[in-house]
Amino acid sequence: MSSIYYDPYDYEIDANPHPVWKRMRDEAPVYYNKKYDFWAISRFEDVLQASLDANRFSSAYGSVLELMQDEPNTSPMMIWKDAPEHTQLRKLVSRAFSPRRINELEPRIRRICARYLDPKIGEKGFDYVGEFGALLPVMVISSLLGVPEEDQDDIREWTDALLHRDPGETGDTDAHENISQKLWGYFGQYIEERRKTPSDDMISLLIAAELKLENGKSQKLTDVELLSFIGLLSGAGNETVARFLGWSATALARFPEERAALVEDPTLIPNAVEELLRYEAPSPVQARRLKVDLSLHNQRIPKGSKVLLLTASAGRDEREYSDPDRLNVRRRIDRHVSLGYGTHFCLGASLxxxxxxxxxxxTLARFPEWEVDWEDTEMVHTSTVRGYAKVPILL
Ligand code: HEM
Structure with a gap:
């Protein structure tokens, strides 16, 4: 039998990691990769327990494999913090994510969808991710932050340009640096204005909020912390939703009877969202550093190890879900780990x-059916999100 090899940087594996993840779940539930010196756990129950065990599985050294450090990092982003700093920050920003504030965005989100989808009615097809899925979340995060509508197109164009790489380009160029200055300059000024003239938006709320420290004192967020939170929201909320929509377009084309069920009964759509998240997790890998020696499935994982929690493999674990490789929009899903679990559960989950x-x-109200031009699809290869950058659909 061939030995198992899993590597999150290998494009060929990344195109369809499900067969190797299945073998890992069955034959090597605690897997070690010597080349990159990481461990990986792939079964639902193990990923769930590790996510719940933030004291032993630390996020403070980073949660992206290639960015992990040997010492706890100094980033102000809460996703890379453990308790008590994480707890304080999370408590503070959660107030700005109240259900009322999120639900108020519904009409705006519908308008943005209509703006991008209406012009496609009567067309032969379009790139569902490039012309819709990747544009929507950037506009939504701007709305959430309270950026005036007339500035939102600029923010989206700058965010797009920052992510764009010409073939062969890996790092940032001078052009990226210029745009980055424009984007952060904009938000810096925006924070300054809100400090002077507060309004009812999320930034004003965060400016006014106070961190309760362990020594009983309280402290306000600095500009650097506010900017870093805006960076975290766009980092965590743009690429993930874009990949989710790419997976939706492709999975519903592969399972046309499931799509037809949603067209016939749109009340199934909220459950379909959970099923799609389970079926292809847009953020498939969360890294942690182990703070103690651990024994799992008769395998010793030494203290200090980097451990990957394979959330996307957990979603296909037959120990948790029956017939997991089938998309079933009526499936009863009591739980999944595609939005994380426990302490770091996705702050933007309701959004x-x-x-x-x-x-x-x-989408379904306008386009009840489509085919995918598979030859022309393109995937994004990063270690934090997995999915399509381009999904040409034929109407
Ligand atoms: C389909 C879309 C999304 C997916 C699949 C997703 C997935 C995740 C996952 C798996 C985590 C846990 C990370 C970990 O355990 O290390 C997470 C955390 C987080 N997500 Fe999301 N996310 C999505 C959308 C969003 C949106 C729209 C926002 C913001 C508006 C957002 C903001 C965050 C933040 C701030 C955290 C860190 C929470 C913490 O450390 O306490 N996410 N997300």
């Missing part, structure tokens, strides 16, 4: 679900 639901409702 992600809202965007997913409205995007699918608005």
């Amino acid at each position: 992600a679900r809202l965007e997913g639901r409205i995007a699918l409702e608005e």
Whole structure:
């Protein structure tokens, strides 16, 4: 029998990692990769327990494999912090993510969908990710932050340009540096204005909020912390939703009877969002550093090891889900780990679900059927998200 090899940087494996993840779940539930010196756990229950065990599985050294450090990092982003700093920050920003504030975005999200989808009615087809899925979340995060509508196109263009790489380009160029200055200059000025003239938006709320420290004192967020939070929201909320929509377009084309069920009964769409998240997790790998020696499935993982929690493999674990390789929009899903679990559970989960639901409702109402031009699809290869950059659909 061939030995198992899993490597998150290998494009060929990344195109379809499900067969190797299945073998890992069955034959090597605690897998070690010597080349990159990481461990990986792939079964649902193990990923769930590790996510819940933030004291032993630390995020403070980074949660992206190639960016992990030997010492706890000094980034102000809460996704890379453990308790108590994480708890304080999370408590503070959660107030700005109240259900009321998120639900208020519904009409705006619908308008953005209509703006991108209406011109496609009567067309032969379009790139569902490039011309819709990747544009929507950037506009939504701007709305969430309170950026005036007339500035939102600029923010989206700058964010796009920052992510764009010409073939062969790996790092940042001078052009990226210029745009980055424009984007952060804009937000810097925006924070300054809101400090002077607060309004009812999320940034004003965060400016006014106070961190309760362990020594009983309280402290306000600095400009650097506010900017880093805006960076975290766009980092965590743009690429993930874009990949989710790419997976939706492709999975519903592969399972046309499931799509037809949603067209016939749109009340199934919220459950379909959960099923799609389970079926192809847009953020498939969360890295942690182990703070103690651990024994799991008769395998010793030494203290200090980097451990990958394979959330996307957990979603296909037959120990948790029956017939997991089949998309079933009526499946009863009591739980999944595609939005994380426990301490670092996705802060934007309700927004992600809202965007997913409205995007699918608005898409299916206009385009009940489509084919995918598979030859012309393109995938994004990063170690944090997995999915399509381009999904040409034929109407
Ligand atoms: C389908 C879309 C999304 C997916 C699949 C997703 C997935 C995830 C996952 C797996 C985590 C846990 C990371 C970990 O355990 O290390 C996470 C955390 C996070 N997500 Fe999301 N996310 C999505 C959308 C969003 C949106 C729209 C926002 C913001 C508006 C957002 C903001 C965050 C933040 C701030 C965290 C860190 C929470 C913490 O450390 O306490 N996400 N997300």
